[in-house]
Amino acid sequence: MSDKYTQFVSQGFGRELARRLGLPRPVELRRYEAGKPLVPGPVLVLGNGDEGRSQSAEGIAVELLSWGLDVRRNALPKEKLGAIVLMLDQVRRPEDLEVPMLTAARSIRDLAPGGRVVTVSRTADSAEDPAAAAARQGIDGIVRSLAKELRDGATANGILLGRDATPQSPGALGALRFFLSGRSAFVDGQLLTVSSEAGRAPGDPDKPLAGKVAVVTGAARGIGAAIARTLHRDGAVIVAVDVPAAGDHLAEVANEVRGTALQLDITVPDAGERIIHHALERHGRLDILVHNAGITRDKLLANMDDGRWRSVIAVNIASQLRINDAILGSGRLPVAPRIVSVASTSGIAGNRGQSNYAASKGGVIGMVRAAAPLLEARGGAINAVAPGFIETEMTARIPFLTREVARRLNSLQQGGTPADVAEAIAFLASDAASGVSGEVLRVCGQNLVGA
Numbered sequence: 001m002s003d004k005y006t007q008f009v010s011q012g013f014g015r016e017l018a019r020r021l022g023l024p025r026p027v028e029l030r031r032y033e034a035g036k037p038l039v040p041g042p043v044l045v046l047g048n049g050d051e052g053r054s055q056s057a058e059g060i061a062v063e064l065l066s067w068g069l070d071v072r073r074n075a076l077p078k079e080k081l082g083a084i085v086l087m088l089d090q091v092r093r094p095e096d097l098e099v100p101m102l103t104a105a106r107s108i109r110d111l112a113p114g115g116r117v118v119t120v121s122r123t124a125d126s127a128e129d130p131a132a133a134a135a136r137q138g139i140d141g142i143v144r145s146l147a148k149e150l151r152d153g154a155t156a157n158g159i160l161l162g163r164d165a166t167p168q169s170p171g172a173l174g175a176l177r178f179f180l181s182g183r184s185a186f187v188d189g190q191l192l193t194v195s196s197e198a199g200r201a202p203g204d205p206d207k208p209l210a211g212k213v214a215v216v217t218g219a220a221r222g223i224g225a226a227i228a229r230t231l232h233r234d235g236a237v238i239v240a241v242d243v244p245a246a247g248d249h250l251a252e253v254a255n256e257v258r259g260t261a262l263q264l265d266i267t268v269p270d271a272g273e274r275i276i277h278h279a280l281e282r283h284g285r286l287d288i289l290v291h292n293a294g295i296t297r298d299k300l301l302a303n304m305d306d307g308r309w310r311s312v313i314a315v316n317i318a319s320q321l322r323i324n325d326a327i328l329g330s331g332r333l334p335v336a337p338r339i340v341s342v343a344s345t346s347g348i349a350g351n352r353g354q355s356n357y358a359a360s361k362g363g364v365i366g367m368v369r370a371a372a373p374l375l376e377a378r379g380g381a382i383n384a385v386a387p388g389f390i391e392t393e394m395t396a397r398i399p400f401l402t403r404e405v406a407r408r409l410n411s412l413q414q415g416g417t418p419a420d421v422a423e424a425i426a427f428l429a430s431d432a433a434s435g436v437s438g439e440v441l442r443v444c445g446q447n448l449v450g451a
């Protein structure tokens with residue numbers, strides 16, 4: 001589903017007019033559909049050794065073949081590529097980037113619409129010497145620049161390996177599959193760290209959440225309802241949580257995904273205990289918790305009142321801290337769940353009229369980083385997604401011109417859908433993201449604000 005402007009400039013007169021006037025020409029993004037190929041063509045795998053060869057590139061090429069993909073170690077003239085995977089995990093000096101990048105450069109124009117470039121490299125802070133750190137940090141700049149250059153819905157993202165991870169770690173392979181697939185349609189110009197070798201890949205990549213029980217807060221509508229649908233599609237049993245006032249919509253969503261509804265205001269002191277109790281009594285386990293419920297009460301700080309400030313902090317962050325404490329303190333959960341919290345680009349870049357909201361969403365990011373070791377010690381994980389401009393009832397209320405500008409201000413020149421946010425959450429909630437914890441993944445089409 002695309003917005004009206006995107007439909008207008010996608011064909012005939014509209015396309016020609018946009019071309020002549022130099023207007024943005026967004027395209028319909030390649031999104032996940034069960035049964036469709038993972039990538040829209042062969043995958044070119046390049047390494048950072050001579051002629052784009054390296055041991056890790058050999059290993060990944062073999063892995064991609066085992067996924068049933070068509071793999072190339074050398075580009076064929078004029079052949080359209082579904083993706084380019086750049087194994088840069090062995091770069092030692094900035095000069096080492098030249099051969100792989102210029103080899104890849106020759107194939108960029110052959111990328112199919114909706115194609116992918118994915119780099120795999122090591123985190124700069126795991127380098128032993130400044131030259132290696134410089135080379136590794138340089139890859140960050142490359143990914144973000146290339147993402148801004150690609151067209152036709154193609155994206156560039158990177159996987160960063162921490163000291164204890166390798167290209168073959170379950171989390172690294174899971175992240176590679178996510179970035180290659182249509183599930184990452186609105187994730188662009190982002191780098192995701194895999195810090196450990198922990199975990200194992202899900203058995204069935206199309207049902208990565210089979211057998212899991214997932215609690216989703218704010219599930220009655222908007223992004224929360226999309227999260228419930230996507231986690232259900234991926235095999236999870238859903239506990240849909242929302243305020244009693246949203247009871248009818250909540251029941252509709254819960255019925256649609258054949259899960260259960262829990263009417264609960266997450267700001268009540270015992271919200272955590274009630275969530276744990278419901279999940280265990282009704283479903284016998286709790287594997288995933290998505291903190292999605294959130295509100296906005298916008299006002300310039302100069303006009304802010306205590307009601308607006310207090311309610312946003314209470315719903316968007318204080319409740320999450322309290323629920324997480326209940327999870328960590330509960331003797332009833334043998335293993336801590338994988339938690340995914342919804343932040344916002346406003347919490348990264350700030351936004352006029354949103355000092356209270358940005359405090360809460362920046363708070364989510366701080367919480368996720370600090371809580372990660374606590375959850376990992378109990379076999380769980382916690383990560384956040386930070387959506388940018390998403391087409392929801394909330395953004396539909398923005399005045400037309402402001403909205404039109406806001407939704408074009410990213411490399412994909414369009415707003416994302418609730419399903420795009422839900423796909424990133426489903427990935428982070430799954431074993432495919434093993435070894436990924438304390439991370440913030442932006443789902444913003446590489447929003448130019450706070451990029």
Ligand code: NAD
Nearest residue numbers: 218220221222223242243265266292293294344387390392
């Ligand atoms: P929405 O208003 O459509 O839905 C939010 C849901 O949360 C509602 O069903 C509401 O009843 C529920 N909720 C609110 N307070 C609650 C409480 N105390 N207890 C239980 N449930 C409660 O919002 P949305 O656009 O779908 O946003 C979902 C999340 O994504 C929010 O955290 C929001 O801040 C974040 N987000 C949205 C956008 C966007 O563009 N829409 C961008 C960035 C981040």
